[in-house]
Amino acid sequence: MSDETSDRRNGLRSTLASIGPGRGRFAIGNLLSTNSETTGMTANSGESETVGTPESEQTPAGIDSAAGDMPSSDRPLGTPRVDDAIIEARNLEVFYGDTQALHNIHMDIPEKQVTALIGPSGCGKSTFLRSINRMNDLIDVARVEGDLYFHGKNIYDEDVDPVALRRKIGMVFQKPNPFPKSIFDNVAYGLRVQGKDDNVEEQVYTALERAALLEEVEDQLDESGLDLSGGQQQRLCIARAIATDPEVILMDEPASALDPVATSKIEDLVEELAQEYTVAIVTHNMQQAARISDKTAVFLTGGHLVEFDDTNKIFENPQSDRVEDYITGKFG
Amino acid sequence: MSSESIDLSRSGNDVGSLGDRIARYAFFSCAFVTVLTTLAIILVLVNGAVGFFREATLVELLGGTLSADSAAGGLETLREGLAVQVTITEFLLGTNWSPLIEPTSYGVLPLVWGTLVVTVGSALVAIPVGTLTAIYLSEYADESVRRTLKPILEILAGIPTIVYGFFALSFITPTILQPLFPQTGTFNAASAAIVVGIMIIPMVSSLSEDAMSSVPDSLRNAAYGLGATKFEVSTQVVVPSSLSGILAAYVLALSRAIGETMAVALAMGMLPQITTNPLEEMQTMTSYMVQVGISDVSVGSIQYQSLFAVGLTLFAITFTMNVLSIWVRSQYREEYQ
């Protein structure tokens, strides 16, 4: 209770605090990498490993021609461009007050696939996720620079209403947060606020069905959402997010507060959802990312996207040594 | 890159009902009422005070000057309005307050003296009692005692001040003071100071306890580790560490005592005089205002205007103390956060 009721400004303070050590680790990480590696490639690892490295070594041929809006010097390792991108981040930077939480992010999120964002805590993966549906707008001191395109439209343009955006890009949070309303009203909430309340009942049932929750709660739709177990609550939140039929669903460590059984149910559900929705999921659990995602983005060292590629490439043959260290548990 | 275009504008998505756009301004207006209240208080007091010291109030001066036929006429009105009625020196330094009875005299010092006597007297009651209660609640009392004691003190704070006035007249003076000091008058400053002191005990104790509770346990443990007793930890570690919070509580409580009206008006009498004997009748700034309030002075008379001059003095004093208290407290907040 005390956590939840604490001042929101404190919450922000802890966010900022968690960024601080990340920055510190960045410096140490650089020191280690320059010490341990004898190949000349990372000798110039200042802001990012990719600075000044020859393009031909990292990026597959064919991308360069299309990447006019992606300066080569800032590009992460791997394959940051995809053909069927629904979301494209270009030179995206996020600041909390004077602290920079994201540096020069360039990456695409493909349509109707699962994209995992992984990295140590404080690396900016959640910040990136929250900048996709402009949840960062809700933090007073947060400031976003650069571009983020959704269907080719820059969502940070003046004429974009964040509420309209969030109706197309839904979100599921780290801690299950059902409203203190009935199960039915929880799922119907989004429909009602968006004015899609024609046949609410049918839509609620569909959403619960898709979230694999209907069977368990069919007889207790009038009971409070808070009476469900943690895993059920999170599936209720997923049902609430998909009830309004968004195109993209953002998930911020949706299973981190759950037990293994509930976690595996959520994982199955995520794979299921990718048939109809684009899913971007933040996780600190690398096995989870490996199991459920098609693409994986690795954030390291205080807000740098280091590598982005197909999940199997990232886990089997990462190009960055630091990503390899991270994945094999040597770092982070 | 996906080439299909998408409309994310507010109008294209029917986002934001009328309520959404109005709500922000409506709520801001509500919050702004508090600012207007402060402005209105200052305006009302200053306007009336100008009318007390000069022949016309601020509003009358402006109105008269602006509505005059010619510039010369306006100037003449202004000059007449600005004619001195009571000098500020007489008001602030005069030792005779006799606004209702001829020959009139407007020295505010007897009222300030009466206020001072009540404030100091109530501090003598509330500060030791309130502080020791706070130490007990914060350092000694277990949870169940705390849970009984605090609501009882809250009740004390919630009782209307007029009831305290009745209590002073019907109990403190006849049952306690007069048997001890036979020369005690029916109306006397001591009984007023005692009941006001009782009234502000909860304020001192709860605000001080808040300050003491926010002293981190690590400090206490450090002292215990050095072999200190609970008494030493309480008086030599906890109280000094939370001193600014405790002082802020004192200032706030005393500010409340200065502004206290009904108990004082009932218990202390209506005789403005400077005397060192607390068993005599005196008058405070607030009880003078009550006296005028229940009498039949006509609007615009100097007695009516004197309300605002005294009110402005009172407001200036309490305002200064409130700001002081907030400042002192902000000092201590920085210590532990």
Place this chain on the structure above:
Amino acid sequence: MSVDTDPEFDFSGSAIERKRLYGKLFLGLCISAAMVGIVALIALLADVLYEAWGWVTWEFLTYPPSQVPDHFIPGNYGDLDTGPAGIYPAIIGSIYLIVLTAIFTLFLGVGAAIYLEEYAPDTRLTQFIEANIANLAGVPSIVYGLLGLAMFVRALQTGASLIAGALTLTLLILPIVIVASQEALKAVPDSMRQASYGTGATKWQTIRNVVLPEAIPGIMTGIILSLSRAIGETAPILMVGAAASMFTPPQLTDPTGAFSAMPTTIFDWITLPDEAFQHVAAAGIVVLLTILLLMNATAILIRNKYDRRA
């Protein structure tokens, strides 16, 4: 203890003994200080009840006051041509006053709290408004009385009316109501707001459908406690010109009419020289404290009922 006094460790050394004694004395002092408040409260209530004993009757609650003290004495009721005397018009006056004050503060106080908690950016203006509210809470109530007198009664020409009294009390308790409502809004977990924004709700939808329903019990508790302070306030309505005693209760349909309220009536009785009026005043205080007690009990009930989920 210095090292060279005694090689054997001595737990009953005189220095420690003395410390323990001080500790006990200090604790005794603290407990007696804590008792002062309790004893004062008991003495106050006992005094009021003792003076009022036998004077609070049904007739006292239902008849208008009188200048003749004998009319209040229960034993005389039967012999009176005018009927018994009581506090009825002032009870009604106080209730109407509080109802109007409640309506005004509900909108202004909750509205201001919503602005400050949910909308206000962290700017100088916001900080100024917050500091200003803290300051207003410390302005003596009689100064609000002067404000009401000059602004409502004179400038806005409301006269010494119910509406002037209610508006004055509204401004008086507004800072407390705002702060209490802000606390209630702060207690709504931020995850609830995020969940709502995440489904594409607008700010107003989020406040109306999620934040307010959660905060309302806390807000109601705060408002009722503030109103229970307002109902006992004497100085402001005295300055505004509430009548000492009226023989007919005011009409809620005519808020510009004159009125009397319990505190002003009680004040009048206390100041009357006749000994009997001391008992009448005590009876009035018993009625006032009973109403206060009922309001506080309601607030506590609301708080307990909705606090269970915590």
